[in-house]
Amino acid sequence: MEKLTHYQNLIKQILTEYERISSQFPDDDIDEVLIFDDTRSQYLWFNIGWKQGKRVNAISVYVRIKNDKIYIEEDWTEAGIATDLLSKGVPKEDIVLAFYDPETRELTEFAIG
Structure with a gap:
């Protein structure tokens, strides 16, 4: 536990920092939203709003914890949240790049699942 x-x-700390940095360059039409669900161990950072008459609904990062591993389901950050998790001491075998299919995950240095 x-x-x-x-x-x-760790995930909440990292995502909060991402949102803080991003909010330094605000867009009045787009809201940045952080959702932290500790009960289900799911964490989401996304943008929502309207821009030039079009709906904006974009996930920046979606991470969940499953079977004691951190599953990175979506990650559109420049360096990647896996890099930040590693720098905070999370071992590679506890990080799953879930945006890759299981066969491709075998080719990475991270956990398969």
Whole structure:
């Protein structure tokens, strides 16, 4: 349970920092939203609004914790949240690049799932 709480707090810290940096360049038409669900261990950073008459609904990062591993489901950050997780001490075998199919994950240095 301690590992789960630690991972939850790390993810929230990283996503909060991403949102803080991004909010330094605001767009009045687009809202940046952070959703933290510790009960289900799901964490989301996304943009929503309207721009030039078109709906904007874009996930920047979606991460969840499953079977004591951090599953990165979506990540449109420049360096990648996996880089930040590694720098905070999360081992590669606890990070799953879930946006890749299982066969491609075998070719990475991260966990398969």
